[in-house]
Amino acid sequence: MADSSTTEQSMRDLMEQYYGRIAQLSVGLARGGRNIQIMEVCGTHTMAIARSGMRQRLPKNLRLVSGPGCPVCVTDQSYMDQAVWLADAKGFAPPIIATYGDMVRVPGRVGSLGEARARGAAIEVVYSADQAVELAQRTPGRQVVFLAVGFETTAPGTALAVMRAKAQGLDNFSCLVAHKLVLPAMRVLLSDPDLQLDAFLCPGHVSVILGYDAYAPIVEQYRRPCVVAGFDALQVAKGVVVILEQLAGGKLEATSVYPAVSAGGNAAARELLAEVFEVTDARWRAIGTIPGSGLSLRGDYAAFDAARRFSVPEMESYELPGCRCGDVICGRTLPEECKLFGRRCTPLDPVGPCMVSSEGACAAAYKYGGFRFGRASAGRGDKQP
Amino acid sequence: MCLAIPAQIEKMEDKTATVVLAGSRTNVSLALVPEAKLGDWVLVHAGYALTILDPQEARETYELLAQIEVDEEEVKRASTAWTQEEKKT
Numbered sequence: 395m396a397d398s399s400t401t402e403q404s405m406r407d408l409m410e411q412y413y414g415r416i417a418q419l420s421v422g423l424a425r426g427g428r429n430i431q432i433m434e435v436c437g438t439h440t441m442a443i444a445r446s447g448m449r450q451r452l453p454k455n456l457r458l459v460s461g462p463g464c465p466v467c468v469t470d471q472s473y474m475d476q477a478v479w480l481a482d483a484k485g486f487a488p489p490i491i492a493t494y495g496d497m498v499r500v501p502g503r504v505g506s507l508g509e510a511r512a513r514g515a516a517i518e519v520v521y522s523a524d525q526a527v528e529l530a531q532r533t534p535g536r537q538v539v540f541l542a543v544g545f546e547t548t549a550p551g552t553a554l555a556v557m558r559a560k561a562q563g564l565d566n567f568s569c570l571v572a573h574k575l576v577l578p579a580m581r582v583l584l585s586d587p588d589l590q591l592d593a594f595l596c597p598g599h600v601s602v603i604l605g606y607d608a609y610a611p612i613v614e615q616y617r618r619p620c621v622v623a624g625f626d627a628l629q630v631a632k633g634v635v636v637i638l639e640q641l642a643g644g645k646l647e648a649t650s651v652y653p654a655v656s657a658g659g660n661a662a663a664r665e666l667l668a669e670v671f672e673v674t675d676a677r678w679r680a681i682g683t684i685p686g687s688g689l690s691l692r693g694d695y696a697a698f699d700a701a702r703r704f705s706v707p708e709m710e711s712y713e714l715p716g717c718r719c720g721d722v723i724c725g726r727t728l729p730e731e732c733k734l735f736g737r738r739c740t741p742l743d744p745v746g747p748c749m750v751s752s753e754g755a756c757a758a759a760y761k762y763g764g765f766r767f768g769r770a771s772a773g774r775g776d777k778q779p
Numbered sequence: 780m781c782l783a784i785p786a787q788i789e790k791m792e793d794k795t796a797t798v799v800l801a802g803s804r805t806n807v808s809l810a811l812v813p814e815a816k817l818g819d820w821v822l823v824h825a826g827y828a829l830t831i832l833d834p835q836e837a838r839e840t841y842e843l844l845a846q847i848e849v850d851e852e853e854v855k856r857a858s859t860a861w862t863q864e865e866k867k868t
Contacts, residue, residue: 401842401846402846403848405843413785436781437780437781438782438829438853440780441850442847445847445848464780465780465781466780494780494856495852496780498853515797521825521856521859522825522826522856522861523825524808524825524826524861524862525826525862526860527862528862543780544780544781545780545781547780547781547824547829548780548781548824548825550811550827550829551824551825551826553826554810554826554827555810597781598781599781599782599783599822599824599829600781602783602822602829602830603829624840625782626847627847653832653833653836654822654832654836654840656830660811660812660829662802662810662812662813663809663811663829666810666811699853706785744801750849752852752853753850753853755782772786
């Protein structure tokens with residue numbers, strides 16, 4: 395096997411080849427008067443693009459925009475407020491809130507989960523749904539609520555955890571479910587006349603479950619390429635090349651440059667999801683309710699629904715004052731265009747989820763800069779303090 | 780939140796496999812890949828295998844992961860263990 399310096403060199407060479415091909419293809423497309431916008435819907439892509447400085451290397455008429463690919467960022471404020479309501483537990487025995495770390499600092503109407511913890515609430519960070527089940531086993535007599543967020547990659551973990559809790563007859567485990575499905579959101583964004591997206595760079599590990607054929611109806615209906623890419627900059631660049639080849643007159647099709655993704659995806663995983671969940675309407679930050687874009691526990695598993703167990707009240711959706719995360723996750727606004735960015739809103743003291751989450755577009759822009767590139771009106775000065 | 784890491788199955792017991800992840804032996808659920816066999820490479824996320832990988836591709840992906848900067852939380856989430864059922868005595 396090649397040593398790491400050779401590998402690094404060959405990776406750099408390959409990246410240069412992709413940049414060359416992208417420049418070449420974009421010129422061809424510019425002649426047709428087309429300003430190309432490619433949206434990625436994957437937090438890992440957001441980070442890979444920012445980290446690699448790719449935007450600085452792309453032609454002026456090609457823009458990579460970050461879409462709703464960060465699970466924490468797309469989670470509606472009403473959900474955050476419900477989570478804090480559960481944590482504060484006024485008038486009932488306080489449950490332990492088991493959550494992925496990124497959720498702890500997202501502000502809500504009465505503060506974040508972190509602030510609830512400072513008030514005395516029990517907030518435990520877990521790395522998997524299964525760890526939340528384990529926590530429930532260790533604390534009999536104390537309710538544990540797992541904050542089940544994420545896309546098709548993480549939802550099977552919740553399904554397995556709930557199945558396990560049911561098999562063991564655990565009566566102190568439940569989930570506040572806000573799992574989201576990627577495809578319905580992509581359709582909504584393609585239907586937005588203000589956005590004018592030319593293609594989607596589709597998420598790698600979501601697509602391991604879905605299979606790239608799942609995007610075929612979108613390609614068919616909207617005549618837009620959908621290309622799955624893996625998690626690193628090389629994969630993203632390769633995906634962009636394939637998208638441009640399709641736009642430049644190639645056959646429009648759903649495909650993948652990530653070998654881990656098959657056409658059919660993981661049918662066993664989808665069966666498991668269908669066993670535990672049913673498809674439901676879901677609220678997305680800034681986008682609103684998208685029909686058939688979420689999951690809720692079904693049948694016997696509904697007993698593990700925290701909203702039902704604790705009679706969690708419906709809460710309102712709203713935008714955080716001054717925060718433009720909603721526009722950022724829809725690709726309408728660049729992180730740097732938000733007045734709060736880098737001033738009132740920083741990773742240390744974030745206002746919105748896109749700065750809280752390690753894979754949010756604002757966190758990526760703050761850490762690596764470079765989002766202004768690819769927008770014709772923007773110059774240099776992307777360096778953040 | 781969706782990072783997944785390649786790992787090779789070293790041991791199998793029922794629907795649980797032992798793999799090496801982030802330098803330590805970890806058990807992961809094979810519930811989503813019932814066809815997995817001993818020695819197979821799988822792509823692991825948050826305690827379960829998402830899919831079986833071609834061995835060559837898995838090794839390349841593994842090397843790539845070692846070279847790029849990945850968020851620590853992401854790696855922890857991807858490489859977390861599946862908690863095994865407690866053995867009945």
